[in-house]
Amino acid sequence: MLERVDFNGNPHIGVYARANDDIVIIPQFLPSKIKYLLEKILNAKVIELSIGGSGIIGSLLAMNSHGAIVADFIEEHELDIIKKNFKGEILIIGDRFNAAGNNILVNDYGAIIHPMISDETAREIKKVLDVEIKKATIAGLNTTGMAAVATNNGVLCHPKIDEDERKMIEEIMGVKVLTGTVNHGIPYVGAGIIANDTGSVVGRNTTGIEMGRVEEALNVR
Numbered sequence: 003m004l005e006r007v008d009f010n011g012n013p014h015i016g017v018y019a020r021a022n023d024d025i026v027i028i029p030q031f032l033p034s035k036i037k038y039l040l041e042k043i044l045n046a047k048v049i050e051l052s053i054g055g056s057g058i059i060g061s062l063l064a065m066n067s068h069g070a071i072v073a074d075f076i077e078e079h080e081l082d083i084i085k086k087n088f089k090g091e092i093l094i095i096g097d098r099f100n101a102a103g104n105n106i107l108v109n110d111y112g113a114i115i116h117p118m119i120s121d122e123t124a125r126e127i128k129k130v131l132d133v134e135i136k137k138a139t140i141a142g143l144n145t146t147g148m149a150a151v152a153t154n155n156g157v158l159c160h161p162k163i164d165e166d167e168r169k170m171i172e173e174i175m176g177v178k179v180l181t182g183t184v185n186h187g188i189p190y191v192g193a194g195i196i197a198n199d200t201g202s203v204v205g206r207n208t209t210g211i212e213m214g215r216v217e218e219a220l221n222v223r
Contacts, residue, residue, distance in 0.1 A: 013205030029057030
């Protein structure tokens, strides 16, 4: 399933929420109708959370079915909420590039991470997410988690990826890569989509043509 939505008038929903196949973590104080829609489309339990008091969950958290990576300024009571609702291992990332959602693109097969993340941190990420990882750019961008969206069904990328990047992503993540935009031409698709293997939610400004590309890339039906 695929639907348009905004968060209190903001179409950049991928900055504010993160999902896997079991849970979708959202900022606090969204309307009940939005929470119901996310639960229905993604077939996942909705968890309200802040990270370090911030609502930009999608920028600060990356996760797949195996593990979650979160920025190191998360507060203890916030971490407790994730632990209560998440089945996998959790890594609090102390790297200089600690905005995990911005800097990690991941599904259950592989991950593409910011090329300047330290080797030590990269090894920890690999262990917690339980996937092969590669330091690389997407469309020349270090912020791989905003330059693309990945599920176990496919990847939608920034339209300026080159052929070497496409091949690398497909090899590491084990799924086909397509390119597209959201929110009427925004190439940073990670900022405008919340997705898992069941469905996808896109920013309110996303056009019908763009939605068709999301459906094709992520195999949404």
